[in-house]
Amino acid sequence: MITGIHHISMKCGSEEELNKTKDFYINLLGLKMLRTWPDGIMIDAGNTLLEIFTNGEGVKELGAIRHIAFATDNVDEIIEKVRLAGYEVFKEPTDVVIASTPELPARVAFCYGPLGEEIEFFHEK
Known part of the structure; x- marks a missing residue:
């Protein structure tokens, strides 16, 4: 039986990418480091984990997973924080x-993360 998503996995290709990734998710977004090991880290994202491997080249193309969506109570505030940190916002708040049944009103914005991943900030109204 599936009980939820345990983690989302990404890969860094260098120490510089790892440091930028930790800075983005931990310092900028305020997530917490959960554990580290020689080839990776896990960051607590509330109801799932981000697993970031450090043992090889990262994949820089958009694949089957389109983006990571983080729930937030203030899309505008967090996207401005991301923008001020120098990250590209490609969809403004x-x-x-x-158009689902029932309809789902939301406020959203998108940016690119430190590994080129697409990130959505989502506030369900």
């Missing part, structure tokens, strides 16, 4: 209504 906007209100959307997902």
